[in-house]
Amino acid sequence: MGQVVQYIRSYLSSDQTPGAAGNMFWALVYIMLVFGGLSVAVIAMNWLERKILAHMQVRLGPMRVGPHGLLQPIADAIKLLLKEDIMPAEADGVVFWMAPFIVVLAAFTVFVVVPFGPTHAITDMNIGILFMLGVSSLSVLGIVMAGWASNSHYPLIGALRSSAQMVSYEVAMGLAVVSAILMTSLNAEGTGTLSMIGIVQAQQAQGEWFIFKFFPLGLIAFFIFAVAMVAETNRAPFDLAEAESELTAGFHTEYSGFRWSLFFLAEYSAMIAVSSIAVTLWLGGWLRPFPNLLNSSTWDLVFSLFPGVTFLLFAAMCFYNAVRMPKHPLFRIQTIGLAGFGVVLGLIGLVLFLPAVSMRVQDIFWFAAKVAGFMYLYIWYRGTFPRYRFDQLMQMGWKVLLPMGLGVLILTAGVALLQQRIWHP
Amino acid sequence: MAPVATPFFFYLFAAIMVIGGIMVITRKNPVHSALALIVTLLAQASVYLMLYAPFVAGVQIILYAGGIMVLFLFVIMLVSIDRSIRERQFNSQWVVGLIAATALGGLFIAVYTKGTNIFPEHALSIVESDNTQQVATMLYGQYMFPFEIASLLLLVAIIGAVVMAKKRI
């Protein structure tokens, strides 16, 4: 027993990711943690999207299953798993069967290099960002396969649309990413890095998030990425591939039950993945706000309280809503459940106040908070914007974002060169 | 990040690659061929990683699997394949082709059995950790001119492809 504690301790004090340390056991643990967390995040996202969208649209959203519909995603998941798995008679069986798995695999594999903290990543790759972009671009294959294998017009058009869209926006996205990577080379050696952890460390070293670097160049590059990533994930206002009013459901029209839910899972984890890239490249990854301006130990302490306070706020929200529940015997279970959920959240919040825990966890907290901000943006877009038309979408990708990206890249390179050669020879 | 269990993974990926390659040239349906080719390419990317060439592996995934193969799938879906599936799959001089390939294979076997000794037993060690930086330095230093030529080639290819495929220019 003591040895186990010792082992865990030795790991906790390590300053390497398990992958880099070659520690298979911890790598496996991390894989479990990341994918478990991801699944929970997707489930939570499902509920949050429906709730937030509902409130934007003056309605209530799910309210029946569990208090305030909290158990709705679980009910949905069970329903989807129990549904009949239909395959069209004329479909290409093998391809039809494989497509959702490829999409899910591509969406999940990218999380191998996502840095939730300086040591909180499954591994750190030398080509981290390249790996992320490459693997996430593989999901196009799954979409094309799904559309083609369904042997039906709507899925085929949906698949062609979405793959054309993803391939086009990858270009602009890549240019924006490169301009951020260029900024990592502004150090003494003059060499940049593609490693996800290295990028965040470069922002730490330079004392500046890259979104504010070379103002407004960093901001423009971030903007390009933020637009391209919505297109890349096929979400509103770029959700042409699944435009329900035109193509019913796009490439997954013919899918049902479990396989459909895989597409759903892939879509949401892809959203989280691209948001993580944006957070890593421009928003300082796991770094807390104002790492350079407010860098005294007092501020460190103040910011280390944030995770606990957030959870306590959630708990308070739960209690508030539990108090507001109708005082009727029918609602007793729901009230108790909501209060119990609040208690759990509050306990987590209290645990997060422990300095030892808070030190390890606040990186993850800030990363997750930033990603959550992006998730809210996604929902907000969906509630606000109409849908682009395909030619307008292509026009925007090739005629607006691509030239902008090229310009930003060239300007960034020029400014970086000037800074290296002239101002700091 | 040192490769682990190299022999196991080598044989695994080699088997995947060879089976994938066989599927590519034997499938009736070009979509199945393309998918087999994608599997082959991804396995090859893993082999690159074992050869301490992570950047090439990344390029392989992002360009080959994510770019070129999507192009292939696109074209396969554009041209209707129903007819070609029902047609004869191999051309009339397949015997000649097989004989030529066998001869080439024999040549390879001969060369490799003769030349076993010219390859060093142990590979020289190269640093993997800054592979990308080194590739970048060489690409933009020593190989600057070929790099520019390659970009020119790509430009020509783009124009050529557009001219060829567009209905009305």
Added chain:
Amino acid sequence: MPDEIKSPSASPAGEPKPTADQPAVSGGVKAADSGSVPSDSTVPAANAPSAKSEVPAKAASAAPATPPAAKPAAAAKAPVPTPVAWNSPMVAKLTSSYGSGIEPLTYAGQNYMVVDRSLIPELLQVLRNEEGFDYCVDITAVHYLQREKQFDVIWVLYSFARNERIRVKTQIRDGETLPTSVPIWTGANWLEREVYDMFGIKFDGHPDMKRILLPDGWKGHPLRKDYGILQQDNEWVQINLGIESGQ
């Protein structure tokens, strides 16, 4: 105040109770509605035999079925309007050029002209091009089973420039065709198709003369007075379900 006014009006629903009782009133209306629903099934049943047995009497049968005493009573209340001659410069011009083929009339303040079938494409063309009736509101037909020329075909036309609405009416026999007016008004396309669908009147030169509302395989033309409503259903049941009675 409204309540006082209400009583002399003696509307069918007598009680003037506001808000809360409104559903009750509507319930009464609903009862009237639902009362009509069963008759939906009985009326066709009554029609089907009549269509088979005595063809000509069918159309008139509706009127004699009701007590004849009611008719003079209704007529006495309001003076029976009859069509009177319609005079206008346009009509004068048209009658001078087409002579007796045109009979311009006015009924209830609405002008229409009964024209000979032979004048049809020409007159419509003239109405559109020279008189400015640029908007073909509607094309429809009426079936008079006992007449020799069984069908009235009616064009409702409107002129934006004159803010005037007229009707052109012609009579044709069963099986006779009419020239299409699609070259004159593009919008006549579907309207003519619907006339064909419902009455079986063909329009020569129509670009796409086929059924529009009913399925292509439908038998008969439902708005003819001799159409047996149950015929299609019975046939389907007999063929597909093998039930001889058809029900």
Added chain:
Amino acid sequence: MIDPNSSLSHLDLETPEKPFLDANELVINMGPQHPATHGVLRVILRLDGEKVLGLECVIGYLHRGVEKIGEHRTYTMFNPYVDRMDYVAAVSNGLGYCETVEKLLNVEAPPRAQHVRVILTELNRIASHQLWLGTHALDIGAITPLFYTFRDREEILKIYEKYCGARLTTHAFRIGGLQYETYSGFEKEVKNFLTFFRPKIDEYEELLTTNRIWVERTKNVGIISGKDCIALGVTGPVLRASGVKWDLRKAQPYANYKNFDFDIPIGQNGDTYDRYLVRVAEMRQSVRIIEQAVEALPEGPIMAKVPKVMKPAAGEVYHSIEAPKGELGYFIVSDGSTQPYRVRVRPPSFVNLQALDVMCRGQLVADVIAVIGTLDIVLGEVDR
């Protein structure tokens, strides 16, 4: 208004644009089960890639034979059936039918009834336009306006429910006037609704009018000129958005519309955006009309003297009103019996739908959706 000798070759609906490559022509069947065809419309699209080469509408899936039913019902009994045609504007349908029969009977509804009719019909116009706006925006991908418009439409439906007990197929009018006196507080509630609703129109406009994506999606999409509209018989907001200032309420006033002061909003380009603007402006005008009608609501009887058993003299009458979707006409032939000899309905949706092909040629698939939405068709009325 139009050049009488103009060639209509540009509206030649039957010769399709020849695609460069026939092999690439894709025939897609949209509907009858499709989320954006507003019911059971089936559209067969011929596409070159995403470009529409031509399309054919297949209708009739909702055909219930309303005209045939009319021949077997008395005049009074047929009244509720017309509500089922354009079920989102049932009140307008009822108004058209009642006025036509009144014309046939040579009676006129008393002024109070006329006023209430105008109020309810204009409320109905607002409700119909709201439903159109919500679904049209939903087709183009904006999901939120739908809920906003439905929230506000609910208030109108509440007024209907209080007045006659029904919300959708109201059967509000009777031949010769109204069956029910307005409930107490009717005027106040209508006024409250108007003050509630005016800022809501601004809210819709705020969401859409200047929204970049909305403008890009609707400007220059589905253009139809005023000339084409007239040739095709297209009426209503579609015609007005193409720049033809024609509204039956002004051109041939029925009910007592001539007593009210309102404008006819028109557009210039005849594109989807203009049609949107025209309909939103019409909602504002309807608010104006209702306001005047409520202010001037006279006292008096609500029912004219009509016989219990209606037997109009033999004759035929065509009468049309400006329904929310365009000219809604009734052509009723009486043979002097208690049942109409022939009831013909001239549905605006049916005639307007013909313009779909003209408006969609050369556009993209996504525009077809937008154009179907902007035509504001109701399949219950198209198919009858």
Added chain:
Amino acid sequence: MESMLHITTLHYLVLGAALFLLGVIGVLTRRNVVIVLMSIELILNAVNLNLVAFSRMWGGLHGQIFAIFVITDAAAEAAVGLGILIAFFRNKETVNIDEVNLLKW
């Protein structure tokens, strides 16, 4: 057995040769142009594998650089080849390589 478990450059070369052969067989025997083009990709990949293996053997990066250039060429080749294929299909409505028997059409 020892040589089997110790992966040397030769192993990679043999793997490359196998892929190359498969590619050659595909090019020489198949009739479908798309599959022929994919076989060419196989050949290029076999070459790439050799290049990277040699690069590993000599401890330099030149091989990897060449591999990157080859990938670039492959992209260009695929684009032009598929462009020709589409033009061909449009005129002949087939993807059969035996029918590519005219220099101009």
